[in-house]
Amino acid sequence: MTLWLMFLCIGVITYAIRLSFIGLLGTKEMPAFLLKALRFVPIAVLPAIILPQLFLRGNTLDFSLANPRWIAGILAAIVAWRTRNVLLTIVVGMAVLWGLQVLLARI
Amino acid sequence: MTSKRSEFFSGIKDILPILLGVVPFALIYGVAARSAGIPAIAAQAMSFIVFAGSAQFVTVQLISAGTPVAIIILTACLLNLRHALYSASLAPYLKRLPLRLQMLLAYLLTDEAYAVTITHYRQPDVGARFIAPEAQIIAPGHAPKHWYFFGAGLMLWSIWQLGTAIGILLGANVPASWSLDFTLPLTFIALVVPALKTRAEWAAAGTAGVVAVLAVGLPLNLGLIVATLTGMAAGLLLESLETKRWAVKDGED
Numbered sequence: 001m002t003l004w005l006m007f008l009c010i011g012v013i014t015y016a017i018r019l020s021f022i023g024l025l026g027t028k029e030m031p032a033f034l035l036k037a038l039r040f041v042p043i044a045v046l047p048a049i050i051l052p053q054l055f056l057r058g059n060t061l062d063f064s065l066a067n068p069r070w071i072a073g074i075l076a077a078i079v080a081w082r083t084r085n086v087l088l089t090i091v092v093g094m095a096v097l098w099g100l101q102v103l104l105a106r107i
Numbered sequence: 108m109t110s111k112r113s114e115f116f117s118g119i120k121d122i123l124p125i126l127l128g129v130v131p132f133a134l135i136y137g138v139a140a141r142s143a144g145i146p147a148i149a150a151q152a153m154s155f156i157v158f159a160g161s162a163q164f165v166t167v168q169l170i171s172a173g174t175p176v177a178i179i180i181l182t183a184c185l186l187n188l189r190h191a192l193y194s195a196s197l198a199p200y201l202k203r204l205p206l207r208l209q210m211l212l213a214y215l216l217t218d219e220a221y222a223v224t225i226t227h228y229r230q231p232d233v234g235a236r237f238i239a240p241e242a243q244i245i246a247p248g249h250a251p252k253h254w255y256f257f258g259a260g261l262m263l264w265s266i267w268q269l270g271t272a273i274g275i276l277l278g279a280n281v282p283a284s285w286s287l288d289f290t291l292p293l294t295f296i297a298l299v300v301p302a303l304k305t306r307a308e309w310a311a312a313g314t315a316g317v318v319a320v321l322a323v324g325l326p327l328n329l330g331l332i333v334a335t336l337t338g339m340a341a342g343l344l345l346e347s348l349e350t351k352r353w354a355v356k357d358g359e360d
Contacts, residue, residue: 004152005176007166010166010187011156013187014159014187017184017190019194019209019213021191022198023206028195035192040311040338040343041185041188043308043311044311044312044334046161047299047315047338048316048338049168050299053172072293073293080297081300086297089300090297094290
């Protein structure tokens with residue numbers, strides 16, 4: 001039930017954002033500062049989600065080899081930076097993760 | 108009539124290459140949503156209700172991390188704020204349409220549909236080549252270009268619904284040991300790293316990431332929001348400092 005309410009909330013707000021200028025505000029100019037700030041939203045929010053996924057286990061930093069996610073993540077980031085290829089990034093990241101998981105299981 | 112139809116189909120045609128990139132995302136969303144324990148119907152309903160890939164990804168990721176509902180809603184909506192930019196940019200072209208059409212097109216407004224539609228709107232009207240260019244500027248929207256928007260948006264919508272449904276069906280059978288949940292952070296990496304071009308953008312991303320790691324102990328998972336806002340502030344600050352430095356240099360010349 002909470003799940004549905006959550007989806008509904010996100011959906012309604014997202015729709016309101018999409019309709020904002022087209023249907024309600026018309027051709028009003030967006031303030032310049034807001035325009036600048038909005039461009040930084042995805043660039044800030046995604047790393048804020050990614051980095052804790054890679055470097056934290058529980059609530060503590062884990063840079064050891066027992067945590068394969070940060071190694072796979074860094075290699076994937078290098079692939080993304082050099083190739084700009086989304087699929088290749090995902091494939092390399094998953095391959096490294098699986099490889100390290102298999103290695104760790106053997107040790 | 109034919110003009111409407113040709114606009115509709117050229118919208119579909121122009122979004123086809125982009126769909127090649129969208130299909131894997133749709134599949135991954137479906138699989139990841141199931142591995143996060145979201146029921147199949149709810150996962151598909153989100154594709155209908157929200158219809159925004161990155162926000163859906165973030166929501167699934169945060170649900171599996173056990174993030175409080177309010178923070179998930181806030182983060183997903185923050186991420187979708189960029190649609191206000193698209194809405195503002197398309198508004199001049201759509202202002203003469205009846206409200207019900209505006210409402211329909213707003214529902215179909217995504218990154219991909221925006222990208223092809225705004226390019227199409229900025230091209231001179233092909234059907235109106237006998238009209239003086241000045242007249243075209245005075246009367247934008249001469250050709251029924253909103254049919255192009257509708258074609259592109261509807262095509263993307265259909266493929267997204269179909270792709271996420273297939274992903275959800277596949278996802279039910281994937282064992283947890285495959286760690287397919289890791290495709291979500293990898294997808295984010297693939298999206299964000301190529302987008303970082305200026306120093307201000309790197310500063311925003313780096314600050315947000317580091318603060319998110321440091322602030323993980325904050326109550327209610329507030330660290331994510333704090334990190335995002337700090338990152339944005341860092342980016343804006345560096346950008347304004349660099350602009351000022353250039354302005355000073357220009358002044359010296």
